[in-house]
Amino acid sequence: MKKEKSEFKEIFIKYIEDKGMRHTKQRELIVDSFFSAGRHITSEELFNIVKKKNPEIGYATVQRNLNLLCESGLAEEIKIGKQKTRYEQKYGSKHHDHLICVKCGRLIEVNDEKIEKLQDKLARANNFIPIKHKLEIYGICGNCK
Amino acid sequence: MKKEKSEFKEIFIKYIEDKGMRHTKQRELIVDSFFSAGRHITSEELFNIVKKKNPEIGYATVQRNLNLLCESGLAEEIKIGKQKTRYEQKYGSKHHDHLICVKCGRLIEVNDEKIEKLQDKLARANNFIPIKHKLEIYGICGNCK
DNA sequence: ATATTATTGATAATAAAAATCAATATCATT
DNA sequence: AATGATATTGATTTTTATTATCAATAATAT
Known part of the structure; x- marks a missing residue:
């Protein structure tokens, strides 16, 4: 074995x-x-x-x-x-963004293909070559509501 | 006066x-x-x-x-x-995100209403109440290309 | 086996931001 | 305007996280 x-x-x-x-x-x-x-x-x-x-x-x-x-x-x-x-x-997980709970600090991993595409478009519209990005959304998670 | x-x-x-x-x-x-x-x-x-x-x-x-x-x-x-x-x-400027040049460090302020809306949707789909967010796109700016 | 040198572990150095504290400045009250 | 309570300042120290240092050790090629 x-x-x-x-x-x-x-x-x-x-x-x-x-x-x-x-x-x-x-x-x-x-x-x-x-x-x-x-x-x-x-x-x-x-x-x-x-x-x-x-x-x-x-x-x-x-x-x-x-x-x-x-x-x-x-x-x-x-x-x-x-x-x-x-x-x-970073291994074995594709790119994702984070929802961050401002109460308990929990990190939730999320992904949205549409947002990714729009980000690329936004960068290029500014004559900017995107390499990577970081999106953090702060708020209140389900547990803390 | x-x-x-x-x-x-x-x-x-x-x-x-x-x-x-x-x-x-x-x-x-x-x-x-x-x-x-x-x-x-x-x-x-x-x-x-x-x-x-x-x-x-x-x-x-x-x-x-x-x-x-x-x-x-x-x-x-x-x-x-x-x-x-x-x-x-933060006064006198509406919310915006940043393009960050990895070569020269320049910060470019950008905004995309569609992305904002999708972010809200993404958060809510995860039972999460969004308060604010931060989006940073790293890459190469026009000057550094 | 040996020699070379990358790595380790303990500690010191660094760097940025926060805390401390006596002297001073602000402001409500007189 | 003078007074008193206390918030602020400026200099300094402390804190905290990370990086650098260095002698001893361990990994690898020969």
């Missing part, structure tokens, strides 16, 4: 190797934990998860590897208001 | 008074400078402008009053990437 390697891991390993970097136990643990954790995690939360599995691991290493995940395109920073930066998984 | 008071000033004064706060020379200078400055200014930039007119003024006072402007709804923080927070004038 062969143990399948998740695709995000292959992508990450390729990224690491292409840059002449090395594969380490810490790296593997951090990346695995990141992808099996919630979709919007802080470095501190990830550190706490990782520490349980390997108490030797340092905060700096978690931060560094989260940064690496961002550079590789597998993760992305989300900064909302004064909150700590959260890291979002 | 009566000197007209700008409306943003009236709004600000009302906000200050309603909270039992006081009117000061520093406050007035900072608020005036903010509204006659560029539309997307950092606290440091504003401090430098203000310092020329009154060298006694401290950085902390500028920061504090920018925060007050935000609380009053007359200004809003814009945080882009690792850049310093910029403060945008």
